[in-house]
Each structure stands twice: as structure tokens, then as C-alpha cells.
Amino acid sequence: MTFIYMSVMYEVLCVQIHFVLLISRQGKVRLTKWYSTYSQKERTKVIRELSGVILTRGPKLCNFVEWRGLKVVYKRYASLYFCMCIDPDGNELEILEIIHHYVEVLDRYFGSVCELDLIYNFHKAYYILDEILISGELQEPGKRTIVRAVAAQDSLVETVKEQTASISTIITQATK
Template identity: 80%
Template sequence: MIHFVLLISRQGKVRLTKWYSPYSQKERNKAIREISGMVLSRAPKLCNFVEWRGHKIVYKRYASLYFCMCIDEEDNELEVLEIIHHFVEILDRYFGSVCELDLIFNFHKAYYILDELLIAGELQESSKKTIARLIAAQDSLVETAKEEASSISNIIAQATK
């Protein structure tokens, strides 16, 4: 089971967090500090698995971001690396070569993609095509809602004149 997902920049700024296990806000902040310090200080040639508080942190660096997932000790690290890569491929397909700024300005879409990929810390969908179709449907719903809201506000503006 994946306990949480962290996306951390090279400067140590947290760009995305998703918690699947109950942690208090104080515990979350402490975990983020510890893990970012551990992961950022490691040499690039070292393995991508670190033991932390009876769990394993599996991480992978893509460009300026570290994608980190906390798993149970007995879970398969290579499977989690594949999940991380799968997530990055979906982000790349959606944003067209994803970068840190895409995640900063469109964090809600990154969360939506992650929610389509993982539920309760387990892999939900392995098909990139299915996830892309669901994201496109969500974007279509958002656009329709924006158009309806715009037309309603126009009607109200004209009625109040």
C-alpha cells in the first residue's frame, strides 16, 4: 500500500502531496522535512529506495522534480517505480512534456490525474488511454460549467440594467 505521495522540487519545495494514511498535520510536516532532506541529499548514482520509520521511500527524479512514494517494507519497490513512471507518462501526455510550472499552475489537474491513477493507496487504473479519456471528459465538464456560468452571469447583468 502507498501511504503517501510527495512531489518535491530540487530546492525542497513541496509541489504536490497526497496522503492515504492518517497523519496529523504536525506528523505530515515532520515527514516532509525528513524525507525531503533525505532524498535531496542523496547522490544521483545511489539506489532509489530509502528506509524510513519502518517504511520504504521509493523516489525517482524527473527533470527538477522528485516523485516520492512511501510504501510498506514488504511491498515491491520496482512496482512502485513503475507506478511513478506511469504517473509521469500520463502527466507528460496531458501537459505535453510536463514541467514544474505545469504542476504549480494546474495543481488541480495533477491531483485529478493522481486520483484517477491511485485510490486509497492502490493502483486503480493501469491504462493510459482510459485515464486520458476520463481526464478529457472532466475537462469537457469543466468547460461546459464555465460556459453555463458565463451565460447566466450575462443574463443577470442584462436583467439588472
């Protein structure tokens, strides 16, 4: 009986996400992450179709859209739509929680995140997303753990920059 309960719990917690899109109100794509295989042509078509569907929906309508036999869950925060595509039998409320979790981590990291933060620091937005999701499944639910991992990554990048600068200085002095 315990084994059956654990396997049911595992199924509930492991919703497969096919892709993540962040789209501005103007329809510009700010971030994409694909966990299922799509050709470049298909990706372009998906983005165009979903942008048209999501951006034209009224604010009072629900945040779930059935699309091509899949389900798209989206949530608007300020000027961005955060969209995730899941299987039709996936849990929409869990995906809304994952979207909200991602936004909260972005807020903690950037301090009230805005669209410009994501435009100019897209690599950090991707890194945070990669800390939260692996292969389209939730990896880390702890906000502090994620922010610590990103801070450690930032520290590592700064150390490498310093080392590169010092090596460049040594090379410049040696070639004079």
C-alpha cells in the first residue's frame, strides 16, 4: 500500500512541461526554454500562434488554454506573460504555482523584477529557470537555495573575470 501511495504522489509532483515562454504585451518573446523537441520552424509557429491566442484573451478569462491537444497555462505579471505548456492531464494549479515560484525567485534576485531586467540579464533569467526546472520537471522548490546557487554562480563569474584580467595584465607586461 505504501508503494502505491508513493507512486501516486510521484505522478502528482512530476508534471512534464514541454516549453516555457515569456512574452511581452506587445508580443515580443523575452525568454524561451524548450523541453520537448521542436524544429526551429515549429518553434516559430508555436510562438506566433500562442502569442495570438494569449494576448487576445480577456483578463477575466481563466489562465488555461487547450491548444493542439496540449494545455497552456499562463499568468500575467506586469507587462509579461509567463506561459508553460503541459500534457492535457497535467495539473494546471501546480503549473501556476511553478510560474509564481519562478517570478518570486526573479523578484528576490533582481529586487522587483521588470521586463528590462530580463532583457539585459537574460542569462541570469535562464540560469534561475534551470535551477527551478530540469528536463521540464520541478527540481528545486526552495527560494533561498536557488538564490544562493545563483549568487555562487555570480561569485564564480566575478572570480574568473578577475583572473582573466590579471592574466591579461601579465601578458601585456611581458610583451612590452
